[in-house]
Amino acid sequence: MENSPQTNGYTSLKKEISQLLIAGREQAGRAVNTILVQTYWQIGRHIVEFEQGGEAKSEYGSNLLDRLSRDLTLEFGKGFSRSNLFQIRNLYINFPKIQTLSGQLSWSHYCEILKSDNELEISFYTKQCQKENWSVRELKRQMKSMLFHRLALSKEKEDILLLSQKGAEFLHPKDLIKDPYVFEFLGLQNQPTYSEGELETQLIQNLQGFLLELGKGFAFIGQQYRISLANRHFYVDLVFYHRILKCFVLIDLKRGEIDHQDIGQMNLYLNYFRKEENVEDDNPPIGIVLGAYKDQILVEYATDNISNQLFVSQYQLYLPEKEELAHELEKLLSKE
Incomplete structure (x- = not known):
């Protein structure tokens, strides 16, 4: 028995609505992620300014994060452990301009990237995540395999700085090569x-x-x-x-x-x-x-x-x- 025009029309309608819902949920997810990262950046800024008057390299009191973690957890629930607050604080220190944050990267991406204590490495992995649309799992693998170091060791000093600012660019055949x-x-x-x-x-x-x-x-x-x-x-x-x-x-x-x-x-x-x-x-x-x-x-x-x-x-x-x-x-x- 052949499908009636009405049945075919309904199937098409359902497909279009499904595509709209999927796209809408993806957009909503990206928007929520952007707001979350920006909110954490603002929280990090307030913590740093309270501790040091904005001087990120000064000594800070370790008791503050403990107290904040306890009080924020009581009021807002999970997500404010001392380690998470440390990462939030670290986000602001490493990205002092909010405009440098990427809407493509989730908070989980930033948590992985901020495990590095090298400014050049942090900049490289941020750029590379944006360029290649890495999942968190792919980012973890590349950081464990020391991708930045392996690429950097085959370059001159000026090229290493460029690598950290722009990520890996394939302009010449030699740009493809890693060793090892x-x-x-x-x-x-x-x-x-x-x-x-x-x-x-x-x-x-x-x-x-x-x-x-x-x-x-x-x-x-x-x-x-x-x-x-x-x-x-x-x-x-x-x-x-x-x-x-x-x-x-x-x-x-x-x-x-x-x-x-x-x-x-x-x-x-x-x-x-x-x-x-x-x-x-x-x-x-x-x-x-x-x-x-x-x-x-x-x-x-x-x-x-x-x-x-x-x-x-x-x-x-x-x-x-x-x-x-x-x-x-x-x-x-x-x-x-």
């Missing part, structure tokens, strides 16, 4: 041995986490992408397309140390893609050879005079040591 990449989400660090095939399979099975680690703009094209030359077949482990840089990105995975032959093979892949796969609007492809180890001198000699955009980087299966990366970044920033 962190694949802790695969769980392979608990396995004594694994093959390159297992590493590749795990990355594809955890594609969402892999794309988050790669960064914004990557679209997955294929795995074991076949290249045929002179009746011989070659296979690129992973092929992506970067929609911002408008180019193919080829990734070859090596379980152990990267050899000069791996670099030569990637150069062959890049030449093939540039001549056979690129279309008119595509930029030259980018190649990344990823291994567990690399010899810097060998890499330097193997890549010298290569005209293609070819990069060699490391990956690790565990989260990096925060203290070590922080120390290296501090040394870099302290250089004249």
